[in-house]
Every structure is written in C-alpha cells, then in structure tokens.
Amino acid sequence: MPGSPSLSGRAVAAQVLRQFDPQRAYAGPLLNRLLNKTSEKQRATDLVFGTIRNLLAIDTVITEFSGRRIERISKPLLAVIRIGVYELIYSPDSPPYSIVNEAVNTAKHTGGKKQTGFVNAVLRAVLRHMAERRTELATAHALRTLPQNVESGCAFDIDFLPDPETDLASYLSVSFSLPLWLVAEWLDEFGPERTRDICFGCNRRPGVYVRVNPLKTTEAALLERLTAEDVQAEQVPDIGPGRHGRLPLRITAPQSVAHLPGFAEGWFTVQDVAASHAVRLLDPQPGWTILDLCAAPGTKTTQLAEWTRDEAQIVATDIDPKRLAKLDENLARLGHRSVTVVQTPSAFGSGPIRPIGPIGPIPNAKGVRRFDAVLLDVPCSNTGVLAKRIEARFRITPASVTKLAQTQRDLLEKAARLVKPGGRICYSTCSLQRAENGALVRAFLEAHPQFELVREELTLPSMARATHASPRPFDHDGAYAAVLALREGTIRA
Numbered sequence: 001m002p003g004s005p006s007l008s009g010r011a012v013a014a015q016v017l018r019q020f021d022p023q024r025a026y027a028g029p030l031l032n033r034l035l036n037k038t039s040e041k042q043r044a045t046d047l048v049f050g051t052i053r054n055l056l057a058i059d060t061v062i063t064e065f066s067g068r069r070i071e072r073i074s075k076p077l078l079a080v081i082r083i084g085v086y087e088l089i090y091s092p093d094s095p096p097y098s099i100v101n102e103a104v105n106t107a108k109h110t111g112g113k114k115q116t117g118f119v120n121a122v123l124r125a126v127l128r129h130m131a132e133r134r135t136e137l138a139t140a141h142a143l144r145t146l147p148q149n150v151e152s153g154c155a156f157d158i159d160f161l162p163d164p165e166t167d168l169a170s171y172l173s174v175s176f177s178l179p180l181w182l183v184a185e186w187l188d189e190f191g192p193e194r195t196r197d198i199c200f201g202c203n204r205r206p207g208v209y210v211r212v213n214p215l216k217t218t219e220a221a222l223l224e225r226l227t228a229e230d231v232q233a234e235q236v237p238d239i240g241p242g243r244h245g246r247l248p249l250r251i252t253a254p255q256s257v258a259h260l261p262g263f264a265e266g267w268f269t270v271q272d273v274a275a276s277h278a279v280r281l282l283d284p285q286p287g288w289t290i291l292d293l294c295a296a297p298g299t300k301t302t303q304l305a306e307w308t309r310d311e312a313q314i315v316a317t318d319i320d321p322k323r324l325a326k327l328d329e330n331l332a333r334l335g336h337r338s339v340t341v342v343q344t345p346s347a348f349g350s351g352p353i354r355p356i357g358p359i360g361p362i363p364n365a366k367g368v369r370r371f372d373a374v375l376l377d378v379p380c381s382n383t384g385v386l387a388k389r390i391e392a393r394f395r396i397t398p399a400s401v402t403k404l405a406q407t408q409r410d411l412l413e414k415a416a417r418l419v420k421p422g423g424r425i426c427y428s429t430c431s432l433q434r435a436e437n438g439a440l441v442r443a444f445l446e447a448h449p450q451f452e453l454v455r456e457e458l459t460l461p462s463m464a465r466a467t468h469a470s471p472r473p474f475d476h477d478g479a480y481a482a483v484l485a486l487r488e489g490t491i492r493a
Contacts, residue, residue, distance in 0.1 A: 009040030010083060011106050013047035017079035020052070022394035027052055042254045046205070051086040052390045053203050056177035057146055058085045064160045065129045066122040076110040077119060084123045089146055089154045092134035096127055131155045147175055150200055150463055168192060176203050178393055182383065189434055194460065198432065198478070201461030202386040202393075207475050208251040209236065210260075210268040211276060211303065213334050215310055217267045223249060229261045236273065236474055248273060250474065266334040271299050274384070274459040274479040278377060278428035279303045281455055281481045286311035288372040293415055295341075296323030298330045300377055300428075305336040314339040315371075370420040378408045380429040380436050384461055384478025405435045412444050416451065422488045424454065428481040432460065437480040445484070456482035 016030045031048050035041050051058065059070050062085055070078065084103035087094055100123045107119040132155040137147055143159035162170035169187055173180040176199040186195040212219045219235060226233045232253040248271065257263060257270055279300055284290055286308045295301045295316035304314055316339050318324050324341055331339055381401050382392040408429070415425050429436050437458060445451055458480045464473035 005037055005039040007037045008102070008106070009038050009043030009047060010080075010102055011109065012038045012040075012044040013051070013083055014076070014079045014106055014110075016044075016048050017051060017082060018076050020048075022052070022055075022391055026391055045254075047083050047086065049390055050090060050205070051082050053387070054086060054090060054177050055082070056174055058082050058089070058177075060160065060174055061085055061089065061126060061146070061156075062122065065126045065156075067125075068122065074115075077107060077115055080107045080110070080119055081122050084119070085126055088123070088127060088130065088133070090148055092148070092152075092154065096133070100124060100127070129156045129158065131157045142171070147200070149204075150197075172196065172199050175199070178202065178386070179396065181398055182393075182396065185433065189432075190460070197462065198460050200463040201475070201478065204387050204461075204463040204475050206272075206387045206477070207464065208255070208257065209248045209271060209273055209476075210251065210257075211248050211271040211306075212268050213266055213302075214306055216265065216335060217262070219247060219249060222262055222267050225261050225267075226251075231255060231260060248276070264333070269299060269302055269330070269334065271303070272385075272388075272479075273474070273476040274461070275299065275430065275477065276303060277457060277459060277479055278375065278426050278481040279307055281457060281483055282373060282375065282424060282426035284308050284312060284373055289313045289369075290315070290373045290375065291369075291371045291415075291418055292316040292375045292377075293411065293418075294318055294377050294379065295375075296320055296327050298327035300375060301327060301339060302330055302334050302336055304375065305331075305334075305338050308338065310336055310338045312338050315342055315369075316340070317342045369418070370423070371418055372420055372423045374415040374419050374423070374425045375428070376411055376415045376425060377428045378411050378436075380404055380408065380431040381433055382430055383432045384430045384459075384480070387461065387477065401433055401435055405440055408436060408440055409444065412440070416444075416448060416486075419486050421486050423486050425451075425484045425486075426481060427484065428479065430477065430479050432458070432478050432480070437482075441482045441484070450487050451484045452487060454483040454485050456480070 012034045015034055016027060019030050020027050027048055031045060035044060038044055062081060063069055073081065080103050084099055087099045088096060100120065103123055104116050104120050107116045134152050135145065135155045137145065137151055137153040140153050140155050142164050143161045145153040145155045147153045161174055164171035169180055169184045172178065172183045172195065178199060183195065186198055190198065212222050223233055223235065231251065233249045233251050236248050236250055262268060284304055284307055288308065290304055290312050292301045292304060292314065296318035298316065301314065301316045316327060321343060328341055381396045381404055382389045383396065386393050412427055419425055427441060431437060441453065441456065445453060459478055461478040462476050464475035
C-alpha cells in the first residue's frame with residue numbers, strides 16, 4: 001500500500017542516531033519526523049533513547065571488545081552497532097542471534113558486503129565476551145558487569161570498568177554514562193549509596209504519570225474510562241507534600257498521550273510526581289493573586305488553577321511567546337478560567353502588561369503589581385530529569401551551572417520585588433545541584449533578611465523499585481522547591 005510504514009524500528013532508530021549530534025541537536029524532533037515510516041514506533045523510541053542514555057557505556061564496550069576506536073567507525077555503521085550493543089546489554093530477553101541478524105540486515109542499507117561483515121564481526125566479538133547477559137548485580141564482579149537495573153547486570157569475562165573501590169566516581173560515570181564531574185559533585189553532596197541510586201534514576205525508562213483535572217473529573221472516573229478502553233493504568237498511593245493533594249495515575253503500558261481517552265476533553269495533564277511538589281509545597285489558596293513568572297508551557301500553571309479550584313487570580317508569563325502559545329492551548333483544553341497569560345516586558349512591572357489570555361486587563365499600581373504568591377520555576381541544568389532530557393548529560397558543564405545560577409538569582413531578585421508583605425515565593429528547579437538550590441536560596445536569604453525560609457524539599461530521582469511499604473514500584477524524577485515568605489510589616493517602596 002503506497003505511503004504505508006515500511007521500515008523496521010531499528011532502521012528508523014539508526015537513521016535518528018546517524019543524524020543526532022548530542023551537543024547541538026535533540027533526538028526527539030528527529031525521531032518524530034521519522035516515526036511515520038515504521039509501525040514499530042515504541043521500539044524505535046526505546047532504541048533511540050535507551051542508546052543515548054547509555055552511550056558512554058556502550059562506546060566503552062565497543063572499543064574494548066572490538067579493538068576499534070569509535071572515531072574510526074563510520075557514523076552510519078556506528079549507529080547500527082551502538083543499537084545492537086544496547087540491545088545485547090540492556091535487553092537480555094531478546095535472543096542474541098536475532099539482534100545480530102537484524103543489525104546486519106539494517107547495515108545492508110548503508111553499504112555493501114564489507115560493511116555488513118564488519119557489523120557482524122563487532123557484535124559477535126562483543127557477544128563472545130558476555131559471560132551472562134543477566135546476572136544478579138549484588139554478587140557480580142563489579143569490574144566486569146554493567147548494571148541494567150538495581151537488581152541485575154550484564155557480566156563480561158574480563159575486567160574493563162574502573163575499580164569502584166579506588167575510583168567510585170569514574171566507575172559510576174562509565175557505568176551510567178554520566179559526566180565525571182557531575183558524579184563527583186553528587187558523591188560529595190549525597191554520599192556513595194544515594195549517588196548510586198541517583199545514577200539508576202537518571203538512566204531509567206521513565207514512567208508516564210498523569211495529573212487528574214478535578215474541575216472536570218475524578219481519579220476513579222478517569223481510571224474507569226481508561227480501563228474500559230483497554231488502557232493499562234493504576235493509581236499512585238502517596239506522592240509527597242500537600243494537605244489535600246490529588247493522587248496521579250500511572251499509565252503502565254506505552255501509549256501516545258495525545259490519543260489517550262480523556263486527553264482532548266481536558267481530563268488530565270502529564271506531570272511527573274516530583275514536578276508536582278512545588279505547587280503542593282506552596283499550597284496556594286482560592287482568592288489569592290498568584291504570578292507564575294516562568295510559566296510556559298504551563299504544567300505548573302494549570303496545577304495552580306486546579307489546586308485553587310479555579311478561584312484564584314493567576315497571571316502567567318514567560319519570555320518565549322511560542323511557548324506561551326502552548327500554555328494557551330493547555331488552558332483551553334483543560335477549561336481553566338482563572339489564568340491570564342501575559343507577555344513579559346523587559347523588566348516585569350516597569351511597563352504596560354499586555355494580556356493575551358481569556359480574561360480582562362490586569363491593573364497596575366505605579367507600574368508594579370504585588371502578588372500573594374509568586375511561583376518561580378527557573379531554567380536550570382536539568383540534572384534531576386536526565387532520564388527524560390537525555391541530551392543534557394552531554395551539554396551541562398560546571399561553567400554552565402555557574403551561569404545558570406546567576407540567571408536564577410536574578411529571577412529570584414525580580415520575584416522578590418513582586419510579592420506582598422506576608423506573601424510567598426515558591427522557588428523551584430528540576431536540578432540536584434547545590435549551587436542552583438540550597439546554596440542559592442541561602443545566599444538570597446542572607447542578602448534579604450526580610451524574607452524567611454518556610455520550607456524546602458529536595459527530591460532525588462528514583463528508579464521504580466518495590467518496597468515493603470509499596471509493593472508496586474513507582475519511579476520519579478528529581479526536583480527542588482523552597483517556599484520563602486516576606487515578613488509581615490515589611491514596607492515596600
């Protein structure tokens with residue numbers, strides 16, 4: 001049939017990885033442009049993101065067991081080999097002969113017999129050195145075993161990893177394909193065990209969680225509808241702070257979110273468990289005036305509206321007008337009426353505010369409006385969401401963290417000028433770095449004694465793991481949030 005999907009998921013993944021430059025491009029848009037060429041969309045997605053998440057470990061294996069440096073392999077063949085090695089290591093239930101044969105067949109489209117022979121030789125060399133494709137991680141030889149999850153790993157027959165007893169940072173860096181400096185910072189901040197857990201959380205296949213819109217439905221009603229239409233979902237038992245927070249649902253089978261039952265009708269929003277904690281910590285009330293200063297695309301803005309039963313006065317703004325358009329779309333889909341979207345002037349409050357949302361103009365007093373609460377979800381290094389923002393691990397540097405921290409401090413200073421006495425600022429990031437979180441907040445408080453810290457919370461990323469308290473495993477990203485209050489009686493200029 002003309003125009004029907006004809007490529008395998010592996011072939012599409014190979015095309016994406018051939019074009020992908022981790023320093024400049026994002027894999028997601030490349031993948032989306034090619035997904036219509038295959039009927040194996042979920043497989044192609046898993047191969048692309050899984051390979052990129054584990055790229056340093058995969059390249060270490062290729063170099064060690066093929067005897068060929070990565071730089072000496074052509075990019076088209078390297079993409080095929082990387083995918084094959086990813087599956088051999090991280091998909092131990094897939095038959096190895098099938099993985100190798102499919103890789104060879106994919107390589108045929110990039111060259112002749114010599115190229116396919118090379119791919120076959122490299123993958124079989126790697127396979128020959130695999131002692132056990134799945135072994136118990138707790139008793140495995142650390143220098144020979146790449147972790148797959150918290151319980152199992154892929155064991156090889158010779159030592160090729162750094163020794164964790166003498167250089168834990170290098171061992172974790174290679175095993176989890178993370179920057180060495182970043183792992184070293186985590187070890188200094190969190191210690192060995194928590195850092196190891198963070199590394200697993202950063203390399204997990206992230207689950208899909210949805211926040212139910214209480215203005216349109218209930219968790220039970222959405223769960224019933226999903227079940228009736230053969231969508232596997234379950235409720236998360238407990239997700240953190242907040243006195244009356246709603247519990248999200250997890251979609252347990254891969255689905256296109258936009259095609260899920262209830263999405264078009266505004267019954268839910270996709271939101272990670274950790275990302276929901278900032279609004280829960282702030283606990284905004286109906287009747288408050290609230291500014292969401294870095295709002296687009298609006299996941300937390302819409303959470304503010306739902307938390308306050310759509311009875312607050314919420315102003316949402318961002319420097320990116322294209323992303324603000326996405327916020328408008330989300331507000332329309334969810335049916336929220338308490339939010340006005342505005343374009344940000346060069347210095348917020350110093351000029352006229354131009355409303356582009358569904359309700360009327362926003363009054364200004366002497367060019368500046370004060371709010372009961374300001375939500376400040378700042379741009380950050382993304383080190384808490386590396387499982388989803390996979391390119392960040394290739395781009396973040398100590399220098400870029402320092403630069404981001406200055407931007408974050410500038411935004412916090414701006415927020416401080418926009419809150420009423422007695423009002424609150426909720427500062428949040430999806431970072432784990434001290435410079436962007438606790439250290440920045442404490443430096444601000446030292447410079448502004450009229451503010452006090454009400455509460456803060458750092459959530460570390462976690463791989464899904466069953467416990468005695470929660471036999472059903474749930475995963476989540478990392479995030480930080482702090483609530484700062486401007487003391488009553490403070491005189492504002």
